[in-house]
Amino acid sequence: xxxxxxxxxxxxxxxxxxxxxxxxxxxxxxxxxxxxxxxxxxxxxxxxxxxxxxxxxxxxxxxxxxxxxxxxxxxxxxxxxxxxxxxxxxxxxxxxxxxxxxxxxxxxxxxxxxxxxxxxxxxxxxxxxxxxxxxxxxxxxxxxxxxxxxxxxxxxxxxxxxxxxxxxxxxxxxxxxxxxxxxxxxxxxxxxxxxxxxxxxxxxxxxxxxxxxxxxxxxxxxxxxxxxxxxx
Amino acid sequence: xxxxxxxxxxxxxxxxxxxxxxxxxxxxxxxxxxxxxxxxxxxxxxxxxxxxxxxxxxxxxxxxxxxxxxxxxxxxxxxxxxxxxxxxxxxxxxxxxxxxxxxxxxxxxxxxxxxxxxxxxxxxxxxxxxxxxxxxxxxxxxxxxxxxxxxxxxxxxxxxxxxxxxxxxxxxxxxxxxxxxxxxxxxxxxxxxxxxxxxxxxxxxxxxxxxxxxxxxxxxxxxxxxxxxxxxxxxxxxxxxxxxxxxxxxxxxxxxxxxxxxxxxxxxxxxxxxxxxxxxxxxxxxxxxxxxxxxxxxxxxxxxxxxxxxxxxxxxxxxxxxxxxxxxxxxxxxxxxxxxxxxxxxxxxxxxxxxxxxxxxxxxx
Numbered sequence: 001x002x003x004x005x006x007x008x009x010x011x012x013x014x015x016x017x018x019x020x021x022x023x024x025x026x027x028x029x030x031x032x033x034x035x036x037x038x039x040x041x042x043x044x045x046x047x048x049x050x051x052x053x054x055x056x057x058x059x060x061x062x063x064x065x066x067x068x069x070x071x072x073x074x075x076x077x078x079x080x081x082x083x084x085x086x087x088x089x090x091x092x093x094x095x096x097x098x099x100x101x102x103x104x105x106x107x108x109x110x111x112x113x114x115x116x117x118x119x120x121x122x123x124x125x126x127x128x129x130x131x132x133x134x135x136x137x138x139x140x141x142x143x144x145x146x147x148x149x150x151x152x153x154x155x156x157x158x159x160x161x162x163x164x165x166x167x168x169x170x171x172x173x174x175x176x177x178x179x180x181x182x183x184x185x186x187x188x189x190x191x192x193x194x195x196x197x198x199x200x201x202x203x204x205x206x207x208x209x210x211x212x213x214x215x216x217x218x219x220x221x222x223x224x225x226x227x228x229x230x231x232x
Numbered sequence: 233x234x235x236x237x238x239x240x241x242x243x244x245x246x247x248x249x250x251x252x253x254x255x256x257x258x259x260x261x262x263x264x265x266x267x268x269x270x271x272x273x274x275x276x277x278x279x280x281x282x283x284x285x286x287x288x289x290x291x292x293x294x295x296x297x298x299x300x301x302x303x304x305x306x307x308x309x310x311x312x313x314x315x316x317x318x319x320x321x322x323x324x325x326x327x328x329x330x331x332x333x334x335x336x337x338x339x340x341x342x343x344x345x346x347x348x349x350x351x352x353x354x355x356x357x358x359x360x361x362x363x364x365x366x367x368x369x370x371x372x373x374x375x376x377x378x379x380x381x382x383x384x385x386x387x388x389x390x391x392x393x394x395x396x397x398x399x400x401x402x403x404x405x406x407x408x409x410x411x412x413x414x415x416x417x418x419x420x421x422x423x424x425x426x427x428x429x430x431x432x433x434x435x436x437x438x439x440x441x442x443x444x445x446x447x448x449x450x451x452x453x454x455x456x457x458x459x460x461x462x463x464x465x466x467x468x469x470x471x472x473x474x475x476x477x478x479x480x481x482x483x484x485x486x487x488x489x490x491x492x493x494x495x496x497x498x499x500x501x502x503x504x505x506x507x508x509x510x511x512x513x514x515x516x517x518x519x520x521x522x523x524x525x526x527x528x529x530x531x532x533x534x535x536x537x538x539x540x541x542x543x544x545x546x547x548x549x550x551x552x553x554x555x556x557x558x559x560x561x562x563x564x565x566x567x568x569x570x571x572x573x574x575x576x577x578x579x580x581x582x583x584x585x586x587x588x589x590x591x592x593x594x595x596x597x
Contacts, residue, residue: 050478076480088475090468101468102479105461150479 003028009058011048018044020208031185033195036205042188046156081152085159087143091132102146116145137168158188192221285439287548288446292501294528294540296494302470302535303490309386312522313393318355318499319513323414325351345419356500363495367488397515410512422507438507531580533590547573
């Protein structure tokens with residue numbers, strides 16, 4: 001049984017029909033990439049799973065439990081973490097406060113902080129610094145660390161390389177690769193090379209539907225199978 | 233609004249502010265309509281102390297407004313009406329429960345003082361509960377609607393509360409006249425004209441209490457926001473409520489707690505206003521209390537607690553400077569205190585439209 005099972009969801013923004021019967025699965029020990037052009041519904045898929053933009057039709061089951069109808073915080077406390085597009089760190093809180101906000105009340109605070117600082121030592125150096133004053137790369141590390149300390153069993157990672165310098169992108173990719181050994185990931189990433197390097201499987205999304213899927217090792221980033229949709 | 237000083241100051245600070253007020257032989261500034269303005273250190277100290285007392289009242293009312301707007305993006309127009317409810321609830325506790333000890337009030341009975349403190353705390357708790365009920369029952373239903381809907385709702389709540397108060401209070405008292413029985417039931421220290429000597433200065437007791445409670449509110453709210461997990465959730469939710477939810481924080485519950493705290497503080501302030509001579513405890517007191525509170529919140533920066541505290545002090549001193557000048561210079565209008573804080577508002581909006589410590593964006597759900 002899959003850890004996450006999204007089945008035929010239809011999601012709208014007002015009257016705009018964004019997801020038109022999208023379905024996907026994420027297994028308990030895999031990295032799944034969602035590929036597609038801008039605006040085809042990748043981020044909306046994540047928002048639908050988290051119930052930030054609940055689907056009007058369809059089903060989303062996590063570990064066998066239906067998510068549709070739950071509050072976002074309930075979904076999060078079930079073990080779904082979100083590393084959103086544009087980081088969305090709390091810029092007026094310190095680095096440590098950002099992490100503390102993400103550590104569940106019943107979890108070991110010190111152990112959570114230690115995990116974050118071991119993964120990203122630079123964050124420990126800046127623990128008392130306002131997060132808004134960090135560089136873009138450090139902010140991304142903080143966003144990932146926030147997902148890491150939340151006792152999550154599945155991480156939804158949205159555009160982790162967006163706006164970062166190439167060297168920083170490599171660091172972020174290394175970090176995600178390390179995390180993926182312990183936590184499954186559903187990854188949205190415009191950088192197809194990076195996405196396929198990290199992923200076990202991929203879904204290709206167009207117009208709010210999955211139009212192709214397969215093993216990441218079966219496709220090359222420049223193959224016609226992908227570029228026909230991604231560059232359309 | 234007088235603070236009598238124990239000793240006549242030796243130095244005189246002169247300032248040329250349009251020749252409005254002249255120092256008297258007693259050391260305090262006195263009114264003349266012709267002479268140059270001379271402000272003694274004693275006069276400045278008087279304005280400062282009175283201003284800090286007024287700041288204490290402002291910060292009690294405005295903190296709740298600021299917290300609610302900062303986290304929830306809701307401009308609560310019912311805040312003033314709920315302040316009035318606090319005044320009547322606190323007054324009722326004193327009048328009904330304190331009957332047995334009122335006779336000792338004139339002697340500064342510890343019993344009356346204790347009852348007064350209990351009345352303020354009980355009012356705060358009761359109003360916090362009422363605030364939580366209003367949030368869950370009414371305000372929560374409109375979070376996904378445009379801000380104008382929330383404004384109309386809270387404005388409507390204010391009108392309903394005002395009319396309910398008129399009906400209930402009207403059964404026992406004149407709702408449009410100051411409730412003197414409640415005022416008389418307060419302890420000696422807050423009664424008009426009673427002073428306490430502190431470091432050689434004779435200061436009105438009510439001013440001391442306002443400063444003390446204002447400081448307690450500032451320290452308490454600051455410690456709550458910065459030293460507790462819930463405070464962390466409030467600050468996180470104020471920046472990005474959606475992200476906070478995605479981290480597992482029940483932001484709606486945080487909204488309820490913040491609304492309750494905000495209304496609780498307003499209720500405590502309402503009890504205080506019974507003895508504040510610029511206010512009358514009538515069913516319309518809320519409207520009078522709401523305006524300076526809104527100005528404080530805007531001047532400080534919408535949704536910032538630090539801004540609210542600083543703006544309360546500035547607005548308090550401006551208000552009392554206005555009171556001082558208008559009472560000491562006969563040709564100045566009595567509305568000068570209000571004019572001065574409106575001028576403060578206009579100046580801040582021109583120079584720094586987001587307020588002294590404001591952020592570009594706040595709130596959201």
